[in-house]
Amino acid sequence: MATDFQKSVWKALSRIPKGSVTTYGAIAAYLGTGAVRAVGTAVGKNPDAPQIPCHRVVRANGRVGNYSGPGGIAAKIALLQEEGVVIEAGRVVDFPNRFYRYTS
DNA sequence: AGCGTGACGAACT
DNA sequence: TAGTTCGCCACGC
Numbered sequence: 001m002a003t004d005f006q007k008s009v010w011k012a013l014s015r016i017p018k019g020s021v022t023t024y025g026a027i028a029a030y031l032g033t034g035a036v037r038a039v040g041t042a043v044g045k046n047p048d049a050p051q052i053p054c055h056r057v058v059r060a061n062g063r064v065g066n067y068s069g070p071g072g073i074a075a076k077i078a079l080l081q082e083e084g085v086v087i088e089a090g091r092v093v094d095f096p097n098r099f100y101r102y103t104s
Numbered sequence: 105a106g107c108g109t110g111a112c113g114a115a116c117t
Numbered sequence: 118t119a120g121t122t123c124g125c126c127a128c129g130c
Binding site for chain 2: 023024025028035036037038039040041042043044045046054057058059060061064065066067068069073076
């Protein structure tokens with residue numbers, strides 16, 4: 001059984017619109033916690049990878065980051081590109097424009 | 105109850 | 118500019 005914190009993270013993930021990406025820090029701020037590490041841990045333990053858009057979460061510097069699902073980072077990049085997010089050399093192209101902010 | 109680890113971030117050297 | 122270190126909170130052992 002997942003913890004309440006986990007479910008909150010996954011719910012935040014579902015808010016990310018297709019074709020956009022967000023950062024671990026943004027999620028942490030949205031949840032009101034200052035621990036991006038905890039968010040990363042929570043995202044990595046999500047039960048349904050394709051169902052929950054965990055692949056739309058990247059690092060603060062625009063890098064893709066990591067991925068625990070089948071296929072690893074390559075699968076994450078592939079999914080993003082399917083949605084129109086261009087990835088080049090492991091980083092999001094035009095990252096600030098692709099960045100989704102949790103509008104209160 | 106305590107310690108180590110982690111899909112990170114920001115600061116420092 | 119790149120590589121390293123410390124700090125953050127939650128979770129598993």
